[in-house]
Amino acid sequence: MPVPKRKRSHSRIAKAHANKGYKIKAFTECHNCKSVINPHQVCSECGHYKGVKILKTKMERAMSRGEARKAKEAHQKETQAPTVAQGQE
Numbered sequence: 073m074p075v076p077k078r079k080r081s082h083s084r085i086a087k088a089h090a091n092k093g094y095k096i097k098a099f100t101e102c103h104n105c106k107s108v109i110n111p112h113q114v115c116s117e118c119g120h121y122k123g124v125k126i127l128k129t130k131m132e133r134a135m136s137r138g139e140a141r142k143a144k145e146a147h148q149k150e151t152q153a154p155t156v157a158q159g160q161e
């Protein structure tokens with residue numbers, strides 16, 4: 073059975089392992105907003121994939137929620153206002 077001739081020092085082992093886990097990741101550019109994204113993944117900035125809108129972004133969701141809330145409040149005001157006016161009369 074072959075046996076190593078000399079002990080591998082901690083230093084040599086550490087040097088060998090130093091560059092083990094590092095790989096340069098590939099990246100691409102979003103077709104829509106030109107931000108840097110991982111390949112084959114939907115852009116997190118604008119929600120586009122290959123130029124097609126796939127996802128709602130966080131900002132868009134917040135905006136739609138806010139608009140829905142405003143519409144609900146406006147509807148409540150419209151429905152409540154006549155009853156208050158009638159109560160005062």
Ligand SMILES: [Zn+2]
Pocket residue numbers: 102103104105106107115116117118119120
């Ligand atoms: Zn994008």
